[in-house]
Amino acid sequence: MTPYLSIESLNVGYGNTRVLNEVSLDVARGELVALLGSSGCGKTTLLRSIAGFVTPESGAIKVDGRDIARLPPEKRGTAMMFQSYALWPHMSVEDNIGYGLKMRSWKKDAIAKRVGEMLTLLQLVGFGPRSVMQLSGGQRQRVALGRALAVDPQLLLLDEPMSNLDYKVRIELRHELRALQRRIGITAVYVTHDREEALTLADRIAVIDAGRVVQYGPPEEIFHRPTSAFVAGFMGADNAIDVMRLPNGSLTADQVGGEKLRAHFRSDVAWITTERSASGDDDLRLAGTVTQAIYVGQGYRYRVRTNGADIWANAEERMPEGAVVSVVVPRAALLVFSAATSTRH
Amino acid sequence: MSRADSRSLARNCAVLGMTKSDATVGAWRAYALVGPALAVIAVFFVLPLAMSAVLAFRGKTGEFTLEHFDKSWDLYRTDLMFTIGIVLLSTVLIGVVAIVIAGYLTLGENPRAVAVLRWLYRWPLFIPFIVTGQVMRTFLAKNGMLNHVLIGAGWVEPLAAQSVLDWRGIVVAFVWKQAPFVTLLLAGAMASLETQHIEAARNLGAPRWRVLIDVILPQVRGTLLVGLVLSFVTMLSVLSVPLMINPNSPTMMTVDVAYRINTHGDYAVANALCLMSLVVAGFGAWFYLRHSARSFSQ
Numbered sequence: 001m002t003p004y005l006s007i008e009s010l011n012v013g014y015g016n017t018r019v020l021n022e023v024s025l026d027v028a029r030g031e032l033v034a035l036l037g038s039s040g041c042g043k044t045t046l047l048r049s050i051a052g053f054v055t056p057e058s059g060a061i062k063v064d065g066r067d068i069a070r071l072p073p074e075k076r077g078t079a080m081m082f083q084s085y086a087l088w089p090h091m092s093v094e095d096n097i098g099y100g101l102k103m104r105s106w107k108k109d110a111i112a113k114r115v116g117e118m119l120t121l122l123q124l125v126g127f128g129p130r131s132v133m134q135l136s137g138g139q140r141q142r143v144a145l146g147r148a149l150a151v152d153p154q155l156l157l158l159d160e161p162m163s164n165l166d167y168k169v170r171i172e173l174r175h176e177l178r179a180l181q182r183r184i185g186i187t188a189v190y191v192t193h194d195r196e197e198a199l200t201l202a203d204r205i206a207v208i209d210a211g212r213v214v215q216y217g218p219p220e221e222i223f224h225r226p227t228s229a230f231v232a233g234f235m236g237a238d239n240a241i242d243v244m245r246l247p248n249g250s251l252t253a254d255q256v257g258g259e260k261l262r263a264h265f266r267s268d269v270a271w272i273t274t275e276r277s278a279s280g281d282d283d284l285r286l287a288g289t290v291t292q293a294i295y296v297g298q299g300y301r302y303r304v305r306t307n308g309a310d311i312w313a314n315a316e317e318r319m320p321e322g323a324v325v326s327v328v329v330p331r332a333a334l335l336v337f338s339a340a341t342s343t344r345h
Numbered sequence: 346m347s348r349a350d351s352r353s354l355a356r357n358c359a360v361l362g363m364t365k366s367d368a369t370v371g372a373w374r375a376y377a378l379v380g381p382a383l384a385v386i387a388v389f390f391v392l393p394l395a396m397s398a399v400l401a402f403r404g405k406t407g408e409f410t411l412e413h414f415d416k417s418w419d420l421y422r423t424d425l426m427f428t429i430g431i432v433l434l435s436t437v438l439i440g441v442v443a444i445v446i447a448g449y450l451t452l453g454e455n456p457r458a459v460a461v462l463r464w465l466y467r468w469p470l471f472i473p474f475i476v477t478g479q480v481m482r483t484f485l486a487k488n489g490m491l492n493h494v495l496i497g498a499g500w501v502e503p504l505a506a507q508s509v510l511d512w513r514g515i516v517v518a519f520v521w522k523q524a525p526f527v528t529l530l531l532a533g534a535m536a537s538l539e540t541q542h543i544e545a546a547r548n549l550g551a552p553r554w555r556v557l558i559d560v561i562l563p564q565v566r567g568t569l570l571v572g573l574v575l576s577f578v579t580m581l582s583v584l585s586v587p588l589m590i591n592p593n594s595p596t597m598m599t600v601d602v603a604y605r606i607n608t609h610g611d612y613a614v615a616n617a618l619c620l621m622s623l624v625v626a627g628f629g630a631w632f633y634l635r636h637s638a639r640s641f642s643q
Contacts, residue, residue, distance in 0.1 A: 051544075051548055052547075052548075053544055072547070073547040073548050074547050074548070074549075074550045074551055074552055075550075076548075078548065079549065080544070080545070082541045082544070082545060083541075084539065084541050086539060086541035086542050086544065086545040087545075088542060088545075088546075088560055088563075088564075089564070090563040090564055099546070099549055099551075099559070100549035100550055103549055103551050103555065104550060147545075147549070148549075151549060151550070
């Protein structure tokens, strides 16, 4: 399949600071790709380079085979939705949505028709003549989306569009956005630092760290088979301990002779027991003491101090701080990386 | 103090654990603090203004009269129209120049050009009106620099060269002197706009000049208006520029006022002329207040 959006060896820097380093990324037509990373990793710069607000030092950005990397923003045919929505306060809802069409010299009645369609699509019927200042956060977000979609862009670029919303509204809009994107089949690039958002929304996720794409693939792959300790940590496997691989292939946390590795696991795959045995042979057992207990609704989350490091694990029952316990992690749930290179073992 | 006031004062005193007389002393102390400032304004500002207004309506024997206004109108109505015309035209041109410069400072993509422009445009702010008048005399005269350049470039025949030291000269001087002031205000307001507002428009296909007109200007309209009103009032009061560039009739009201006083010692007509200028300036103030009231209510 030929990619619709193709980013080739893109380099971006501000002064002496390198922001994007040889970034390459392909996006298929109709696909929604999430750029996931912590703040300052370069994900927004990548999006802004695609939109034309950042001029790359080298590399190509091709949409449908045409290199747009040196075009001014208004000639790129992309539509961006900003984190702050950037709705123009002096214009009504319909003027905001219709602005891109006005720039494309559409006739007034054609604009009105298209704006009407957008208002219906985004469940904003009746809001057309209102000032955008009178809208709630969720409604503003929809108007911003409508403004971007109205011009039927080649590419929809979304820069953390949910980060200013309440949790509940965010969850709702996330599903709506996903359904809408599927329905109209638009190609979209979505910047976020929220892994849950990336997992639920995207067809593919590009995890970015320090200006590089460190892993690119479907959500399941990123979640279950991270290729590096960084990705594992970012995707929630933030318990990390040094382990030794014994000659028979099993892992142990005891510092005995063997190959030194680093194992990551999610707190929800581990369980805590006060019993000494009763687990599969392959499971990793870590002895420790409970130092902190937090009630999280479905049960408790415990910080357990083990020999090597503090780890977090969940359990249903309540245990006092100071309790001596074992944390058991099934072998299959362990993500094991080379201690030296942090790459998947 | 009304009864309601005194009741609320008593209530506030009760809340603060003070007696009513404590509060009255506090209030007088506040008046005493603001007193000197009020006195300065009253003595040096309100009083002369009121005196001048009163004298404009007072005849030789102290009776009320409109005679000075009749005389002013007969002698100087062309100058009044001339003044209003010049100041209005200058205001419009200042607006255009300020929008173009501030717009480029905000949207310009060549960082060097923007830096040079930012450095250059403020210079006239530091040059007094009288010097501006002098500069323009040497620049716009028949054998001035402007004509030299035009003749040198072959755009004007040497014999066809003419002096621009008439109403056009005044307008050029006013625009040159006041445009940087409005630009300064406007560029500041534009810089405080959210960059994403501009980016959103460009992203949707708007070229830069459309962004300026559709997105930036409507959001800084208030600042532009304030700058233009202040310039309008300033230009009404400038004596040196019309005196140096175009002192002959028709000229501006300020020249007439100076003439009435210096040559004839005719304070009465001068006061009437001043009052007429004040009314014109009052229109600017009305415009300004109406706008600030509206933006306040928003």
